Amino acid sequence: MKPAPFAYKKARSLDEAIALLGEKDARLLAGGQSLIATLNMRLSTPSLLVDINGLHGLNSIFEKDGAIEIGALTRHVQAERSDVIAKHAPLIAQAMPYIGHPAIRTRGTLGGSIAFADPAAELPACLLALDGEVEAAGPKGKRTISANDFFKGLFETALAPQEVLTAIRVPAAGKGARVGFAELARRHGDYAIVGLAASARADGKGLSDVRLAYYGVGNTAVRAKKAEAALARGDIDAAVNALDLEPHDDVQATAKVKKHLAGVLLRRVAGQLLEARS
Numbered sequence: 577m578k579p580a581p582f583a584y585k586k587a588r589s590l591d592e593a594i595a596l597l598g599e600k601d602a603r604l605l606a607g608g609q610s611l612i613a614t615l616n617m618r619l620s621t622p623s624l625l626v627d628i629n630g631l632h633g634l635n636s637i638f639e640k641d642g643a644i645e646i647g648a649l650t651r652h653v654q655a656e657r658s659d660v661i662a663k664h665a666p667l668i669a670q671a672m673p674y675i676g677h678p679a680i681r682t683r684g685t686l687g688g689s690i691a692f693a694d695p696a697a698e699l700p701a702c703l704l705a706l707d708g709e710v711e712a713a714g715p716k717g718k719r720t721i722s723a724n725d726f727f728k729g730l731f732e733t734a735l736a737p738q739e740v741l742t743a744i745r746v747p748a749a750g751k752g753a754r755v756g757f758a759e760l761a762r763r764h765g766d767y768a769i770v771g772l773a774a775s776a777r778a779d780g781k782g783l784s785d786v787r788l789a790y791y792g793v794g795n796t797a798v799r800a801k802k803a804e805a806a807l808a809r810g811d812i813d814a815a816v817n818a819l820d821l822e823p824h825d826d827v828q829a830t831a832k833v834k835k836h837l838a839g840v841l842l843r844r845v846a847g848q849l850l851e852a853r854s
C-alpha cells in the first residue's frame with residue numbers, strides 16, 4: 577500500500593516547527609520508523625509532515641545538575657554508544673539493544689519513541705522506572721511533564737497538538753543506584769511480549785525506592801506498586817504474588833501467558849537488583 581497524499585515541509589527552527597504544527601492535520605516526522613509504517617498502511621493520513629530532522633541542538637546528551645538530558649532527536653544508536661548514558665543512565669543503556677534492529681536504531685529517535693508511546697516499547701517503561709521527565713515546547717513556551725503524567729493511554733500522551741517533545745531527563749544514577757531489565761520477545765528485536773524495566777536503591781541489607789515498570793501488558797507502561805513494596809521487603813515470592821497487572825490478549829500472547837511471563841521476568845529482574853547490591 578502507498579500512503580495517502582500529504583504535503584512536506586522541512587522546519588528550519590523549533591519555532592517554525594511549532595507554527596507549522598498549527599496547520600490542519602500536521603504531524604511531526606522524526607526518524608520515521610513508526611510514522612512511515614502507519615502512513616503506508618493508511619492507519620494515519622496527515623495532510624502535512626513537518627520534518628524536524630535538521631533542527632540543531634536537539635540531539636545532545638549531557639549531565640547537568642544531577643540529571644541526564646537526552647535531546648529528542650538523539651538517534652537510538654547514538655544513545656546505545658554514549659559513554660554518558662552507559663555511566664549515568666545504565667537502565668537506558670541496557671534497554672537500547674532491544675529496540676528493533678540496527679537499521680531501525682540508526683534512524684529512530686528517542687523523542688519519537690517516547691512521543692509515539694507504544695505500550696510495548698522499552699523507552700517509555702525506562703522513563704517511568706527512572707522517574708524521569710519530558711520537556712515539551714509549544715506556542716506558549718516550554719513545560720516539563722513527569723513520566724507519571726505523560727503516558728495517558730494507548731499511543732496517547734500529554735503532549736498538546738502543537739507541542740514538540742524536545743528532550744527527556746532522568747536522574748543520574750548515584751551511589752547505591754540499582755537497575756534491572758529483562759524482556760521476552762519472539763525474536764530479538766521484535767516488540768516485547770512482556771518487558772520489565774526497574775530501578776531501586778541499595779538500602780542496608782534491602783532495597784528502597786523500588787520502581788517496577790512493565791510494558792506489553794496494557795495500554796501504557798505500568799508500575800506494579802504492590803510488587804514494589806514486597807520487593808523492598810526482600811520477599812521475591814510475595815512480590816510475584818502481589819503482581820496485579822491486567823493485560824489483554826493480543827496477537828503475541830494471551831493475558832494468562834503474559835501474567836505468567838510477568839512473574840518470570842520479575843524473578844530475573846529482582847535477581848539483578850539484589851545481586852548488584854553486594
Ligand SMILES: Cc1cc2nc3c(=O)[nH]c(=O)nc-3n(C[C@H](O)[C@H](O)[C@H](O)COP(=O)(O)OP(=O)(O)OC[C@H]3O[C@@H](n4cnc5c(N)ncnc54)[C@H](O)[C@@H]3O)c2cc1C
Nearest residue numbers: 604606607608609610611676684685687688689691697741
Ligand atoms: C521493524 C520495526 C521494529 C521495531 N521494534 C521496536 C522495538 O522493539 N521497540 C521500540 O521501542 N520501538 C521499535 N520500533 C520503533 C522505533 O523505535 C521507532 O524509532 C520509534 O518508535 C519512533 O521513533 P522515530 O524517531 O522513528 O519517530 P517517527 O516514526 O518519526 O514518529 C513517531 C510518532 O511520534 C511523533 N514524534 C516524533 N518525534 C516527536 C517529537 N520530538 N515531538 C513530538 N512528537 C514526535 C510523530 O509525529 C509520530 O506520530 C520498531 C520499528 C520498526 C520499523
